[in-house]
Amino acid sequence: EVRLVESGGVVVQPGGSLRLSCVASGFTFHDYTMHWVRQVPGKGLEWVSLIGWTGVGTNYADSVRGRFTISRDNGENSLYLQMSSLRTEDTAFYYCAKDSDRHCTTTTCYLDYWGPGTLVTVSS
Amino acid sequence: QSVLTQPPSASGTPGQRVTMSCSGSRSNIGSNYVHWYQQFPGTAPQLLVYRNNQRPSGVPDRFSGSKSGTSASLAISGLRSEDEADYYCAAWDDSLSWVFGGGTKLTVL
Numbered sequence: 318e319v320r321l322v323e324s325g326g327v328v329v330q331p332g333g334s335l336r337l338s339c340v341a342s343g344f345t346f347h348d349y350t351m352h353w354v355r356q357v358p359g360k361g362l363e364w365v366s367l368i369g370w371t372g373v374g375t376n377y378a379d380s381v382r383g384r385f386t387i388s389r390d391n392g393e394n395s396l397y398l399q400m401s402s403l404r405t406e407d408t409a410f411y412y413c414a415k416d417s418d419r420h421c422t423t424t425t426c427y428l429d430y431w432g433p434g435t436l437v438t439v440s441s
Numbered sequence: 442q443s444v445l446t447q448p449p450s451a452s453g454t455p456g457q458r459v460t461m462s463c464s465g466s467r468s469n470i471g472s473n474y475v476h477w478y479q480q481f482p483g484t485a486p487q488l489l490v491y492r493n494n495q496r497p498s499g500v501p502d503r504f505s506g507s508k509s510g511t512s513a514s515l516a517i518s519g520l521r522s523e524d525e526a527d528y529y530c531a532a533w534d535d536s537l538s539w540v541f542g543g544g545t546k547l548t549v550l
Contacts, residue, residue: 354539362478363443367538425492428476428531
């Protein structure tokens, strides 16, 4: 059974930093591109970042580029999101999600499993 | 403002058929698959339809998806009270990112 469990969400002041983690199980983590997606409470979904299965390829939403860094530890089956220069508008539930296919390099893949999310609140 | 456009709400009575739309552009829906997610309050999104019209195992055939040009739609037939949820469309964008709709809140009257 695929499981993704996020952690690290807390209340942090504007301008602060935070690292989120996502522990994966039930699939060969090192074979899949992983993603972070966020959702402001009561609002829609916003894709944040992705990292390829080797950890080499990454991409970010314009809203977080330069402030957030995605990384992974395949030996620990873990995905991370280092968040800095946090803004109030970064307040959201943060979900990790996996690609549907191993080593996906085409546009046929989709996000098939999501974790339950962790809440980040940026407030003074 | 979400990249994909969805109506904020939809409603129907039990047994009815309801549809909800998702509009995008050539760089996302126009050139890539559309996927749909169902989200209940306080839970994570769950995959409902993938690659325009495919259903994961366990999803009833009451749910169906379609795509034409730069738009897509999700249809739910034989509406049930447990279908009351938020529905999101998603597509890969040629800018190498995922884009989502703002979601449609379905109310079963």
